[in-house]
Amino acid sequence: MAHQTGIQPSDDLKIAFGGASGGAKRLLKIGIRDEAMVLVKSDDPSGSWEEDFDAKVQPCLDDAKPCYILYRLDSVHGESYEWLLFAYTPEQSTVKDRMLYAATRSTLKMEFGGGKVKEELFGTAKSEFTLEAYKAHLLAAEGPAPLTLQEQELRSLAEADIQAKTEIGTQTRHSHLHGVSFPIEEKALTYLTKLKEKKIVYVQLSIDISDEKICLATHKEELTVGDLPSIVPNDHPRYHLFLFKHTYEGDYLEQIVFIYSCPGYKSSVKERMLYSSCKAAAIEIAETNLQMEIVKKIEIDDGSDLTADFLLDEVHPKSIIYKQQFMRPPPPRGRRRSKSPKPTTENNDGQSKSPNPVRETNSREGSSEPN
Known part of the structure; x- marks a missing residue:
C-alpha cells in the first residue's frame, strides 16, 4: 500500500537525509505537502537522547495535523546511528490524512534507510510520544506476551500447587x-x-x-x-x-x-x-x-x-437377563445323497425280477448238473 500513493521525498528532504546520517541532527519532522514528503523542521542535539526526548519531540506534535518524526538515538549500529520513526496521526485529523500518512510510511522508511530505523512507534495522542511512554514500551517488549484469562488461571493454579508442596512439613497435624x-x-x-x-x-x-x-x-x-x-x-x-x-x-x-x-x-x-x-x-x-x-x-x-x-x-442398576433362543443344530458337513429304489422287471409269470439276477451255483464249487 505504501508504493500505491506514489508520494516521494522532495529534494530538500533527500539532502536532509544525507546530512542526518552523520549524527549532526537529533530530529527531523516530516510532513506531506502537495503530494510530496517535505522537511517541516529539523533540530540539533542539545544533550543525550533521553534529555532531548520530551523537549524536542513534544513541540513538533500538532493537535490536528499528522506528521512523521525521525528521532536519533545515541547508539550506533554498524556505521550509522540508530533512529526511531514516530507516526503521529491525531484523532482530530481527517480520515483522508490518516489514510495518506499510513500508506506513505513504508516509502519514507525505505528512502531514509530501513536499516537505520531501530523501532517504529504509532500513536494518536501526544502522551504516547513521551520518554516515559517510550520506556514503558521497551519494558513491555522485554516481558512475556500477555496471557489470556484461562492461561492466567492455569498459571495461578500451578504456582499455588508448587507453593503448597514446599510448605508441607513432616510435623503437620492435618x-x-x-x-x-x-x-x-x-x-x-x-x-x-x-x-x-x-x-x-x-x-x-x-x-x-x-x-x-x-x-x-x-x-x-x-x-x-x-x-x-x-x-x-x-x-x-x-x-x-x-x-x-x-x-x-x-x-x-x-x-x-x-x-x-x-x-x-x-x-x-x-x-x-x-x-x-x-x-x-x-x-x-x-x-x-x-x-x-x-x-x-x-x-x-x-x-x-x-x-x-x-x-x-x-x-442398584437393573440387570438385563438374556434368554438364549433355541437354535436348530447345523446340518452335517458335505452333501447328502438321496437313495432311490432299484428298478425291477416282471417275467412272463408276472413275478418281479431283479435286473441283475444272481447266478445260482451248487453248494460245491466246480460242480455242475449233468445234461
Missing part, C-alpha cells in the same frame, strides 16, 4: 489427601465420622482456594432425597456424601453415596481443575482413613439430576 497438597480440616473429618456412624445423613465438602484446604461446607442431620437438589450449588463444584435411605426388593437399606457436582462452565477453570484433581483423594480418605463404605460414586452437573429414581438406578 490429614492430607493423597496426591493433593491441600489439608482437610478437622471439622470436616469429624462430620464425616458422624456420617459413617449414621448420626447424620449428609456432608458437603468445599475447597477454600485462598487458604488451600478442604473445608466443611454444610451438613444435615435430616435430609430427604427430594430436598437434596436444593442444597447443590449451581455456580461452584462440591463434594457430597449422602446417606441414601431406601427400600430395595423388600429390604430397607441405608447406604452412603459419593456425589461430585460440577456445574460446567459456570465455575472457573481453576475451580474445576482443583475439584477434579481432589476427587479421587477425597474418596480415598473416606474409604481408607475413615473406613467408610461408599456403595456408589456419582458425577453430576446439575442438582436436579438427583431424584429417588436416579439414585436407585445408580445404586
